[in-house]
Amino acid sequence: MPSGAPVAPDLLPASVRDHLEHAGLSPGAAERLDGGRTNRAYKVAVRDGPLVVKLFSADAGTDVFPNSPDDEWRSLAALAGSGLAPDPVLDGRASPAPFIAYAHLPGGGFCGDLAEVAPLLARLHAAPRPDWLRAIGPLDAHYAAQADRLEAALPQATVTRLRKARPDAPAGAVLPPVFCHGDVTLENLVGRPGQWRLIDWQCPAAAEAADDLLTLLSPAMHVLHGSQPPDGDTRDRVLAAYPDRNVAARVQALAPLAGYRMALYCLWRAEQGARAYRAGAEAEWAALTGDELQ
Numbered sequence: 001m002p003s004g005a006p007v008a009p010d011l012l013p014a015s016v017r018d019h020l021e022h023a024g025l026s027p028g029a030a031e032r033l034d035g036g037r038t039n040r041a042y043k044v045a046v047r048d049g050p051l052v053v054k055l056f057s058a059d060a061g062t063d064v065f066p067n068s069p070d071d072e073w074r075s076l077a078a079l080a081g082s083g084l085a086p087d088p089v090l091d092g093r094a095s096p097a098p099f100i101a102y103a104h105l106p107g108g109g110f111c112g113d114l115a116e117v118a119p120l121l122a123r124l125h126a127a128p129r130p131d132w133l134r135a136i137g138p139l140d141a142h143y144a145a146q147a148d149r150l151e152a153a154l155p156q157a158t159v160t161r162l163r164k165a166r167p168d169a170p171a172g173a174v175l176p177p178v179f180c181h182g183d184v185t186l187e188n189l190v191g192r193p194g195q196w197r198l199i200d201w202q203c204p205a206a207a208e209a210a211d212d213l214l215t216l217l218s219p220a221m222h223v224l225h226g227s228q229p230p231d232g233d234t235r236d237r238v239l240a241a242y243p244d245r246n247v248a249a250r251v252q253a254l255a256p257l258a259g260y261r262m263a264l265y266c267l268w269r270a271e272q273g274a275r276a277y278r279a280g281a282e283a284e285w286a287a288l289t290g291d292e293l294q
Contacts, residue, residue: 107192118241136207167256220280
């Protein structure tokens with residue numbers, strides 16, 4: 001896939017407008033949408049109703065959260081008409097400024113009870129699992145391997161201090177892989193109560209269902225999106241709303257190791273210059289140890 005040209009903060013590239021015109025969509029005004037830490041999205045007026053046009057950064061993402069335009073487009077195509085994701089409209093991945101366009105969803109950002117998300121995820125996890133998804137093996141081994149790589153990328157003095165609190169990988173049954181979104185955060189939930197859908201499908205995976213629930217419940221992901229970390233009652237209600245008790249038990253077992261890995265990830269992102277992630281690391285560390293991150 002060609003690398004994306006730089007995109008002005010509030011300007012839809014001419015190549016994208018041309019692509020929309022050639023597809024017969026007659027694009028009108030474009031409004032930059034909030035959110036998105038890696039890619040940019042616009043609400044664009046077209047003849048048959050507004051579209052979201054998502055432009056992809058040349059940034060390939062990270063080990064924890066990849067950024068694949070191909071996987072996003074294929075996910076939307078696989079889930080078209082399901083009520084789980086917006087319906088795809090136009091594939092512009094080959095454009096000089098790579099993009100995809102999908103139907104704009106009515107409503108707004110997530111504002112409901114977090115437990116409402118659990119049935120949505122259960123529906124996704126019950127959907128047919130495409131064979132092109134990147135495969136994530138047992139989550140205990142996966143999180144441990146990611147933690148190893150993140151430890152190796154952080155200053156040694158930091159790692160020496162943090163490693164004392166590193167949880168062991170949990171024992172217990174590994175569950176079969178399902179169709180996972182890979183980045184279930186409040187920012188990626190759009191719609192209205194009872195009709196939430198997931199957007200930003202650039203890092204889906206064939207993984208244990210617990211992965212999506214652990215991201216949804218991650219203290220860091222809530223702090224980074226401007227909300228308070230879920231308390232114990234909220235976590236319990238989310239897990240009670242997920243219909244598979246084995247998945248809920250797997251979430252509970254994996255939570256310490258997942259939290260340690262996320263704390264390392266946020267520290268690494270902060271080291272890379274994304275200073276907002278420091279607060280995410282602190283939230284994960286407080287949930288894991290009850291202490292402040294020094």
